[in-house]
Amino acid sequence: MPEAWLRGAVPGIPLLLQPAAHALIQSAEDLKIYMENFREEYLWEKVAGRAAVGFHIQHMAGVIDRLFSYAAEKSLNSQQLEYLKKEGIPDPGLTSQMLVDTFENKVMQALAIFKSTTAETLMEPRYVGRKRLPSTVLGLYFHAAEHSQRHLGQLLVTVSVLKEKEEKRI
Template identity: 35%
Template structure:
């Protein structure tokens, strides 16, 4: 199958947002391929004490929410901080985790589309220390951070299921 960035889609948006959106599309496709159909036990499994699939899927969309909040020039809410602290919680249902992932990914894609290309160089601060970056830097990090965690989730699925490669 051809990856999203090679399909010639999303030509109505500039190249930066297009590539971020394509990375998020690929993340969604990979999660559907590898994680849909996991049992509750499989989504929460932590073989060799590595992070669970549930953690990675929650962390992806909750991180996207936080990164885009900074890109939009806002600080994190108490609810966002509380959800950050619960990402590692066990006992999640696979259905709930996948629903959160799908909804969070769709929301992130809408927010990426709303970012103005003229704002990419706008300075932004991240976290309590207001570490320096830009709107464009945050957008690129949305793509690379998401892909990193999707890869970890897929690897975890393979370990949990004992997939031979």
């Protein structure tokens, strides 16, 4: 099957948001593939001092949640701030599948928001964080998509190294 961006327009998504929609869809699809046969015992293992697979998945979901809050002109709430603090902290109550499902749900929510977004609102100014750094609705949506892709690439490398480690064990 071709990558998401080669399958045509995502129905209901404004033209200017198609690249972001395609990137988020591709991230969700690739994440499922990369996590196939991934051993739970490696979820929080760091490779070469870099972030664990569990962190990357948590962070991808958290970034979408936070950036979409800013796009909606909302400050982060206490739940979001608590989630941010816990990103990357090993949690034996979380499984790979739970994290993947959370990310997929965030992607679905993002796509639903894209569908209700008008082209006119995309260039409206928005502000990020307590420092109120300047962006736009489009900037926030695009960054959520590209940031997911960036962490997915890092996750792929970490998963590959850990799977190879497992193969050498056997």
